[in-house]
Amino acid sequence: MDWRQLWEICSAPDNVPIVGLIPLLIFYIYLAWKQARANDELIGQLETNPAMAKTHHRKSWPFRPGWQKEIHVWPFLLRMEFLVAMIVTIILMVWSITLNAPLEEPANPNLTMNPAKAPWYFLGLQEMLVYFDPWIAGVVMPTLIIVGLMVIPYIDTNPLGSGYYTWKQRKFSIGTFLFGFIILWIAMIIIGTFIRGPGWQWFWPGQTWDHNRLIYEVNRDLPDLFGITSNLGKAIFGGIVVGGFYAVGGFIMHSLFRRYNPKDYKRMSLLQYSIMMFFVLSMVALPAKMLLRLAWHIKYVWITPWFNV
Amino acid sequence: MPEENGNGNNGKRVGLLERVKAGVKEDVQSLRSDMPAKAKEQIEGLKDPTKTQVYTSIFRHKHDDTPRNRALGVLSNVFLHLHPAKINRDAVRYSYTWGMGGITFYLFIVLTLTGVMLMFYYHPSKVQAFRDVLYLEHDVPFGKLLRNMHRWAAHLMVIAVWLHMFRVFLTGSYKKPREFNWNIGVLLLVFTLLLSFTGYLLPDDQLGFWAVTVGTNMARATPGLGNEGPFGHMLGMTPYNDVRFGLLGGSIVDANALLRSYIWHCIGIPIVASVLMIVHFWRVRKDGGISGPAAVMLASEVKEPKK
Ligand code: HEM
Numbered sequence: 001m002d003w004r005q006l007w008e009i010c011s012a013p014d015n016v017p018i019v020g021l022i023p024l025l026i027f028y029i030y031l032a033w034k035q036a037r038a039n040d041e042l043i044g045q046l047e048t049n050p051a052m053a054k055t056h057h058r059k060s061w062p063f064r065p066g067w068q069k070e071i072h073v074w075p076f077l078l079r080m081e082f083l084v085a086m087i088v089t090i091i092l093m094v095w096s097i098t099l100n101a102p103l104e105e106p107a108n109p110n111l112t113m114n115p116a117k118a119p120w121y122f123l124g125l126q127e128m129l130v131y132f133d134p135w136i137a138g139v140v141m142p143t144l145i146i147v148g149l150m151v152i153p154y155i156d157t158n159p160l161g162s163g164y165y166t167w168k169q170r171k172f173s174i175g176t177f178l179f180g181f182i183i184l185w186i187a188m189i190i191i192g193t194f195i196r197g198p199g200w201q202w203f204w205p206g207q208t209w210d211h212n213r214l215i216y217e218v219n220r221d222l223p224d225l226f227g228i229t230s231n232l233g234k235a236i237f238g239g240i241v242v243g244g245f246y247a248v249g250g251f252i253m254h255s256l257f258r259r260y261n262p263k264d265y266k267r268m269s270l271l272q273y274s275i276m277m278f279f280v281l282s283m284v285a286l287p288a289k290m291l292l293r294l295a296w297h298i299k300y301v302w303i304t305p306w307f308n309v
Numbered sequence: 310m311p312e313e314n315g316n317g318n319n320g321k322r323v324g325l326l327e328r329v330k331a332g333v334k335e336d337v338q339s340l341r342s343d344m345p346a347k348a349k350e351q352i353e354g355l356k357d358p359t360k361t362q363v364y365t366s367i368f369r370h371k372h373d374d375t376p377r378n379r380a381l382g383v384l385s386n387v388f389l390h391l392h393p394a395k396i397n398r399d400a401v402r403y404s405y406t407w408g409m410g411g412i413t414f415y416l417f418i419v420l421t422l423t424g425v426m427l428m429f430y431y432h433p434s435k436v437q438a439f440r441d442v443l444y445l446e447h448d449v450p451f452g453k454l455l456r457n458m459h460r461w462a463a464h465l466m467v468i469a470v471w472l473h474m475f476r477v478f479l480t481g482s483y484k485k486p487r488e489f490n491w492n493i494g495v496l497l498l499v500f501t502l503l504l505s506f507t508g509y510l511l512p513d514d515q516l517g518f519w520a521v522t523v524g525t526n527m528a529r530a531t532p533g534l535g536n537e538g539p540f541g542h543m544l545g546m547t548p549y550n551d552v553r554f555g556l557l558g559g560s561i562v563d564a565n566a567l568l569r570s571y572i573w574h575c576i577g578i579p580i581v582a583s584v585l586m587i588v589h590f591w592r593v594r595k596d597g598g599i600s601g602p603a604a605v606m607l608a609s610e611v612k613e614p615k616k
Contacts, residue, residue: 023471058605095461102514121521156484160481166605
């Protein structure tokens, strides 16, 4: 165990935000989960007790008749805002006094940094470079992330759970978002920050960075495993595999979604349904490709003269 | 002045002197008697500054503790009138919004202030840029604190935007009628990341240089528009005319890239982001204020639209 190495990575000034992000996320997930559970309990009660549903104020916080439903922004909201601004300022001040922003040697194109890392908030994409070509990891994925986020309000047809925390009423959408945000975005950033060392190789936390380590990986392409040698054959084969992933995956998704989310399924238009399918399957494709690479050393699935997937 | 003869005017002169004397006496008398009275009045007036002309010219209403004035205090103030006068009693609970949108906005303001101050010491040119940062760190009074605050506030802002988006998702706040504002939000997220990214190069050190090199190398692979991307060659892309060249103003990260970064970072993106923020806040109000904490809805109460 190389504590020094571990300390150096964790205390590198630009990594500190990520070290801070982890407990922050845990705290806020806990906060959301606590409220979701309270609301879900209330929903359960109200569903079994229609009389109560008629009179209840429908929030998990106490409310007594006679209490005002609305309060003045001045002072009740403004004092909160002032307090929060003060606290943020204090945190920022203390942080800025105790920790200096990094400044390395002057830029030198002839002296490559190893590892050369993108800013931490893009490390998820850089990590994807291990598994995908740059045009996918660097261009297609960011585009899909942005477009995917933008279509969310238009494909989520579930009217429940608007304006309060809940889990039971929105299992699928919250589950999908957590998968995308926590696993595909945050976890990849954490790997990129704490695990990737020189040559973008995998070093466990506390393992000494060995700048001379070489790993002989013999990567194969999927068509090779099937003995396909002609270029045309590879292109067609890959197209079938990728298309097949979306077709078979789509079918499995369909049969699950139809069963477990019948109401949403009924509400969704064909366009909404296909867009949702496309994005969910594309998200699942990332761990699928990672698995292919890690378990079977497969580099490309689809090889064409113009691009490889 | 016409010549005056004899003592003819003597009496008059004495009269004038008398008059002046009497006048001065009166003046002194008035100073003695009026000024203390005025001073008293003035001090009385200070006890209630809200009645002064200066005050009433600034604040357009009284400050009495009445519901009307509490509301006016918010509505008649250009900065506060983003808020409604009254809100849902639970909406001020920290546990609902986590205050993250507000924190993001506050950090943006901090970044603008510290950023403008940094600009006084910074030249976006090769060699000079790095020296400016050294100068800032070692010689400018509080320069190091200034730079640290700008950097850490930027990192915090990225984290705060993510958490804000996360909370908006978890509370389902993107649902009708807030779909459009969620989209404005996604754009704000992109611009926040781009702001941070363009700032990374500015110290012109190894860290920024290689981070931006790694980042923009990806642009090389843009399908159709990058010289190494799929179909790039077919469309005539070379390292000297592709999208990466356009971003960097050259085929490598050099002086032009530094200048472009600087202009995007200090002028272009902040303006776009500010405009988007204005729209974002406007829409929060127009969409009916903050979405919750709303009363829970039961599945049995959903009205299915008739098809
Ligand atoms: C520079 C970045 C941003 C700023 C300064 C900002 C600011 C705010 C503020 C002050 C609010 C009021 C409620 C609150 O504090 O939570 C708000 C609400 C909202 N924001 Fe943002 N925001 C930003 C980015 C985003 C992003 C990235 C998204 C989503 C992708 C988003 C979506 C929304 C939505 C839908 C609301 C309404 C929420 C509700 O009614 O509960 N915003 N924003």
